[in-house]
Amino acid sequence: MAATQEQLEARYREFLVQFNASLPAEMSDAERETALKKALDEALATDLENLSVRHQTEIGAQADATLVSVAATPADEHAAALEQIRQSIAA
Amino acid sequence: MYGESPAATLDQPPATAAAETNLSAATAAIGERNLLAEMGYPGEPAALPDMPGAGQDSIGVSEAVAAEVAPLEATAATPEVSVATDVAAPNISEENLPQAMGYQFVPDGKNALPADGTEPAVEPFAAANQPLPTAEAAAAPPQNETPQATAEAASPVTAEGETMSLDELEAQMDAETAKLQELDPSPASAASKLGAFIGGKIASLKEKWASTKDRSEILRFARAIDAGYTEFKNAYAAHSKVKSELRVENGRVSFSGEKPPVVAPAQAEAVPQRAVEKPPVASEVPSTPEQPLSRNELLGKGYENFVNNPALLTEISKVSEFFEKHNIAPDLQNELLAKRYGADTAAFVQALKEDGSDLSFVSEMIELGFSPEEATLMLAPRESAAGEQATEAEAENQTEEAAAQTDPAARVERNTIPQAVLERNQTRSAPEGRVAAENTAALEVARRRELFEQINVHKGMSSSDLPVTAQLNAMRAEAFRLQQKLQATPPEELERHVRNSTSTIDKNGKESTGWTTFEYDGNIDSPEATSAALLDTSVKLEAVGAVARAQSAEFANDSDKLGVAERLMKERFGSNVSVEVRRGNDENEQPITSYEQGKHSMSISYENGSVVLKVQSLGSEDGASNNLESNFTRKEK
Numbered sequence: 239m240a241a242t243q244e245q246l247e248a249r250y251r252e253f254l255v256q257f258n259a260s261l262p263a264e265m266s267d268a269e270r271e272t273a274l275k276k277a278l279d280e281a282l283a284t285d286l287e288n289l290s291v292r293h294q295t296e297i298g299a300q301a302d303a304t305l306v307s308v309a310a311t312p313a314d315e316h317a318a319a320l321e322q323i324r325q326s327i328a329a
Numbered sequence: 330m331y332g333e334s335p336a337a338t339l340d341q342p343p344a345t346a347a348a349e350t351n352l353s354a355a356t357a358a359i360g361e362r363n364l365l366a367e368m369g370y371p372g373e374p375a376a377l378p379d380m381p382g383a384g385q386d387s388i389g390v391s392e393a394v395a396a397e398v399a400p401l402e403a404t405a406a407t408p409e410v411s412v413a414t415d416v417a418a419p420n421i422s423e424e425n426l427p428q429a430m431g432y433q434f435v436p437d438g439k440n441a442l443p444a445d446g447t448e449p450a451v452e453p454f455a456a457a458n459q460p461l462p463t464a465e466a467a468a469a470p471p472q473n474e475t476p477q478a479t480a481e482a483a484s485p486v487t488a489e490g491e492t493m494s495l496d497e498l499e500a501q502m503d504a505e506t507a508k509l510q511e512l513d514p515s516p517a518s519a520a521s522k523l524g525a526f527i528g529g530k531i532a533s534l535k536e537k538w539a540s541t542k543d544r545s546e547i548l549r550f551a552r553a554i555d556a557g558y559t560e561f562k563n564a565y566a567a568h569s570k571v572k573s574e575l576r577v578e579n580g581r582v583s584f585s586g587e588k589p590p591v592v593a594p595a596q597a598e599a600v601p602q603r604a605v606e607k608p609p610v611a612s613e614v615p616s617t618p619e620q621p622l623s624r625n626e627l628l629g630k631g632y633e634n635f636v637n638n639p640a641l642l643t644e645i646s647k648v649s650e651f652f653e654k655h656n657i658a659p660d661l662q663n664e665l666l667a668k669r670y671g672a673d674t675a676a677f678v679q680a681l682k683e684d685g686s687d688l689s690f691v692s693e694m695i696e697l698g699f700s701p702e703e704a705t706l707m708l709a710p711r712e713s714a715a716g717e718q719a720t721e722a723e724a725e726n727q728t729e730e731a732a733a734q735t736d737p738a739a740r741v742e743r744n745t746i747p748q749a750v751l752e753r754n755q756t757r758s759a760p761e762g763r764v765a766a767e768n769t770a771a772l773e774v775a776r777r778r779e780l781f782e783q784i785n786v787h788k789g790m791s792s793s794d795l796p797v798t799a800q801l802n803a804m805r806a807e808a809f810r811l812q813q814k815l816q817a818t819p820p821e822e823l824e825r826h827v828r829n830s831t832s833t834i835d836k837n838g839k840e841s842t843g844w845t846t847f848e849y850d851g852n853i854d855s856p857e858a859t860s861a862a863l864l865d866t867s868v869k870l871e872a873v874g875a876v877a878r879a880q881s882a883e884f885a886n887d888s889d890k891l892g893v894a895e896r897l898m899k900e901r902f903g904s905n906v907s908v909e910v911r912r913g914n915d916e917n918e919q920p921i922t923s924y925e926q927g928k929h930s931m932s933i934s935y936e937n938g939s940v941v942l943k944v945q946s947l948g949s950e951d952g953a954s955n956n957l958e959s960n961f962t963r964k965e966k
Binding site: 241242243244246247250251254255258260261262263265267268270271273274275276278279280281282285286289290 | 560561562563564565566567568570571572575576577578579580581582584651655657661664665668669
């Protein structure tokens with residue numbers, strides 16, 4: 239399921255706090271902020287990459303499969319197919 | 330805004346089947362309304378630049394389910410939902426889903442409004458960005474209608490104009506994609522990839538629309554696309570917001586306008602892990618034993634960590650790339666690695682760097698089953714061989730001096746002592762034995778360095794700044810790996826390679842028969858030589874590998890090395906390929922009856938359908954008679 243913006247914000251904040259704790263104590267605030275922002279950028283890039291891949295592979299495949307299924311399913315079997323989908327989502 | 334209402338998030342765990350089954354068609358309409366708003370066409374209210382803090386509600390899972398269930402229930406009772414606007418209140422049904430999604434269709438058959446050819450159940454409504462009716466709206470007049478929306482709603486659509494086709498929808502989605510790409514314009518960006526993905530999905534949507542009666546399935550399809558968009562936007566928005574709020578004061582991180590984050594564990598799992606991998610806090614860092622470990626023990630434990638958790642290789646590789654990319658200082662890198670992965674792992678990684686090796690060396694060691702002790706030996710300076718080390722260091726200095734004066738192109742001439750070393754040794758009055766030893770060492774180091782360059786050229790590495798021990802380690806590991814691979818290659822495949830290599834064009838444009846000659850210098854069971862061979866063309870390497878099998882004790886103890894080599898080659902290539910051993914470079918040269926390391930070179934080629942093994946005196950090819958032995962023989966005279 240998609241993560242909401244607030245969830246992501248919370249996780250990014252948590253990540254930054256943790257990352258900050260791992261930085262050497264002698265780092266200045268400016269250096270620290272730069273390092274944190276770089277780490278955050280990197281995290282975003284990785285997230286986006288993962289998201290792109292995930293949506294292409296998983297959601298895209300599901301959508302395609304659904305369409306194929308629809309195209310191949312006689313109208314009178316649609317109800318059963320939809321029920322299956324509904325159950326799989328609810329499961 | 331996300332999270333304000335748990336029921337409105339995609340992360341909301343689905344309700345039970347029973348609960349979903351009870352969803353009403355009116356609730357389904359809510360889902361469709363949300364879809365319209367979420368898809369953002371036309372007239373998406375929130376633009377990307379306003380992303381921070383302007384996130385959009387997503388489609389609730391329960392709503393998605395409801396939308397799918399809706400057609401079933403709607404079959405029995407399609408709800409009539411009225412809206413207090415100037416336009417006709419639409420029925421939300423499969424047939425008018427296009428309108429529900431926010432665009433109008435021209436019933437020209439192309440877009441296949443109801444595939445059975447019937448007219449739409451309702452009149453198209455124009456206010457595409459007009460909120461669709463909600464359950465509340467059905468019971469009460471809309472509270473937040475904007476003048477704009479009202480104006481649009483007051484403009485009924487005619488059949489001739491103000492319609493939207495799938496082409497237009499596609500154009501609109503392209504525009505949305507472009508907005509994403511503006512944030513990250515690189516063609517290789519995730520935004521571009523998602524854009525391409527969505528483009529493909531839209532094309533598919535267009536294709537299927539005409540042939541699919543069940544619009545709820547199309548809706549499901551569209552939701553899948555929308556989910557991708559939404560999460561993508563969420564990530565951008567969250568990043569932008571957090572980055573803008575980030576403050577560091579006195580080494581502590583704070584976020585302006587921060588709210589206490591509340592993330593349910595189940596929801597947290599949905600977040601891509603890579604982004605939220607947490608560096609362990611200080612208390613999680615493996616504690617330092619009371620008795621400090623020796624360097625070798627530390628390295629051994631570090632290696633063991635990789636053996637026990639091979640995924641660590643990938644992770645540290647990524648972290649290292651990150652360090653390099655962002656120019657993290659080396660000492661800081663080490664510290665970070667120690668904090669994150671423990672002192673032993675960090676020490677091992679550091680030793681690798683000092684050794685001039687990379688993580689692939691570790692993976693190969695693991696693959697080959699090296700023990701921690703063996704791995705440590707390969708990385709740690711060989712303390713027990715101090716004399717040898719000193720010789721190597723001295724030889725390395727000499728080699729570097731020679732290399733500075735040597736044309737790089739000339740380095741392909743193997744097995745020759747760097748000229749500078751030779752000249753110096755020929756003129757100075759060092760004891761004869763010492764001169765010979767120096768020359769031998771220089772020759773050996775130069776040869777190994779050359780081999781190492783061959784090995785690592787594809788890795789973009791240079792041998793000039795690497796210690797000799799690293800070169801040897803790399804060569805050993807590479808040779809061992811390649812030999813293993815070779816031994817696993819069926820003879821038939823090798824034979825096929827040989828047969829397929831009968832014609833090549835050399836650098837002068839001349840067609841030759843098979844491989845260029847491979848100079849094999851040194852002991853026939855030398856892994857370095859095998860490695861060098863294997864780095865050349867695969868065919869050639871396979872052939873040399875046949876000889877490399879002579880690493881067996883049988884070969885090492887056999888006085889007739891050439892005979893063994895011949896037998897091995899025949900055995901390897903079988904009776905279909907003739908094997909010929911030529912002893913001597915040409916007819917004028919005295920036949921060589923035995924092979925001696927340092928005196929002879931061995932070459933393997935494929936000529937006229939034969940695998941040819943050549944053995945010749947070192948340096949005799951150019952007539953300079955500059956092989957090691959003859960040089961000093963002349964000097965002595």
